[in-house]
Amino acid sequence: MATGIQAISNLASSSATPIANSIAPSTPAAESAAPFSNLMRDAVGEVDSLQAQAQAAVTGLMTGTGVDVHTAMIATEKASMAFELALAVRNKAVQAYQQVMSMQF
Amino acid sequence: MHIESIMSDQLTRYLDVATTQAKLTAQNMANVDTPGYRAMGIDFEAEMRRMLGDGPTAAAPAQAGLEDGLVARPDGNNVSMDRESLNLAEAQLRYRTGITLLKQQYQMTMDAIHADNGK
Numbered sequence: 001m002a003t004g005i006q007a008i009s010n011l012a013s014s015s016a017t018p019i020a021n022s023i024a025p026s027t028p029a030a031e032s033a034a035p036f037s038n039l040m041r042d043a044v045g046e047v048d049s050l051q052a053q054a055q056a057a058v059t060g061l062m063t064g065t066g067v068d069v070h071t072a073m074i075a076t077e078k079a080s081m082a083f084e085l086a087l088a089v090r091n092k093a094v095q096a097y098q099q100v101m102s103m104q105f
Numbered sequence: 106m107h108i109e110s111i112m113s114d115q116l117t118r119y120l121d122v123a124t125t126q127a128k129l130t131a132q133n134m135a136n137v138d139t140p141g142y143r144a145m146g147i148d149f150e151a152e153m154r155r156m157l158g159d160g161p162t163a164a165a166p167a168q169a170g171l172e173d174g175l176v177a178r179p180d181g182n183n184v185s186m187d188r189e190s191l192n193l194a195e196a197q198l199r200y201r202t203g204i205t206l207l208k209q210q211y212q213m214t215m216d217a218i219h220a221d222n223g224k
Contacts (some may be wrong), residue, residue: 070120070204077211078109081218088218 043089047082054079113210118156120203122149125167127196133184134193141181146172146192149199 057075060067129145136142152167177183 068121068124070117070124070200074117074120074207081109081211081214084215085218 043086047079047086050075050079050082109214110210113207115157116203116207116210119153120200120207122147122152122156122167123196123199123203125152125169127193127200129169130189130192130196134186134189137182137184137186137189139182142184143177143182144172144175144184144189145169 054072054075057067057072061069061072126147126149129147133144133146147167147169156167172183175183175185175188
């Protein structure tokens with residue numbers, strides 16, 4: 001998983017610079033230094049951290065370390081919502097990719 | 106990425122305070138026969154106002170204090186079971202209300218995420 005994301009980010013960062021330069025040559029290089037892959041990696045990292053929080057809350061609930069029921073439920077609900085959102089974005093991205101692939105020139 | 110709304114954040118605190126209220130009530134009920142025990146409680150609305158006034162950042166937990174104005178029995182205990190039952194019912198009602206509203210908030214976000222799955 002991690003190597004896959006790393007590979008995608010390498011791919012994106014290597015190809016993003018020339019594209020960005022060709023579209024906007026006046027843009028400083030510093031602004032094009034945040035590629036789309038960074039955005040994706042941050043979002044996936046966020047989902048992962050919410051899942052970890054949910055895991056910790058549920059463990060706390062089960063072992064009776066003072067975690068309230070609603071705290072655990074809210075944590076799992078947040079993690080679930082973040083995952084669903086990431087999944088929806090991923091499905092949209094794949095759909096867009098497939099639409100581009102099936103274009104006839 | 107902030108997936109929850111301001112309202113769901115406030116409802117989370119509402120549930121926290123309602124839980125504190127229920128816990129204190131349980132504590133008072135458990136100590137109904139403890140000589141010298143003084144009933145504890147929170148001012149729910151004041152705590153909510155304080156927590157909501159803090160803004161969306163750090164929420165200090167609700168502060169419990171001794172209840173005053175209660176009549177103590179000869180052994181120094183001032184817990185009234187009638188009063189505690191009322192407090193418990195109130196806390197349960199608040200908890201259920203909070204859960205229902207929070208569920209609606211989450212459902213709304215979920216509907217937005219799955220907006221184009223229905224067709």
